[in-house]
Amino acid sequence: NAGVTQTPKFQVLKTGQSMTLQCAQDMNHNSMYWYRQDPGMGLRLIYYSASEGTTDKGEVPNGYNVSRLNKREFSLRLESAAPSQTSVYFCAILQGLGRPRGETQYFGPGTRLLVL
């Protein structure tokens, strides 16, 4: 997990509340990703950012927004949390330059979110 930090580590929300999950990297990489992990479903991509100021939807973007204001930080926002968003959220960064399909993603330690 070296180089990728996520805050908070754990959060409990009530339905309808909002919150922002923060991800920061100190490795100066362009690409950053947000995933959610649910039992029996593996990891699913929510949003990704190819570079500062750009973001794109992944597989499960509904109910989320993201912001990439600078190269170092990529935040994920839940505007009105729902119980279905109870999950573990992982941020990842893409190492290296060159042929992108063979490069490695490195993951943060995760944020556990419980929505009541």
Place this chain on the structure above:
Amino acid sequence: AQSVTQLGSHVSVSEGALVLLRCNYSSSVPPYLFWYVQYPNQGLQLLLKYTSAATLVKGINGFEAEFKKSETSFHLTKPSAHMSDAAEYFCAVSSMEVVTGGGNKLTFGTGTQLKVEL
């Protein structure tokens, strides 16, 4: 679209026994394939990856995987299991869609929980 199937959501082996975790992929173009490990309450760590060089790939902690195009498989093996190998393992394939500067969107399998018994 790319996809990954991991057969067996739970695998149990005895300490010292062979570990075999199965992964089959679907891809319309030559894939890049990855195995990640996740220990309890931690993020994912890369075990190994296949990027079209050698078909037998060696990773950390004594794990290796063999890319078999004819079988569309990338199974993970370790000759002798150790208690510390107990974790969840994920196979992933990189997306065929290459976004400028963004590359390598991964598609994950559903994971295999490995239990190692004395």
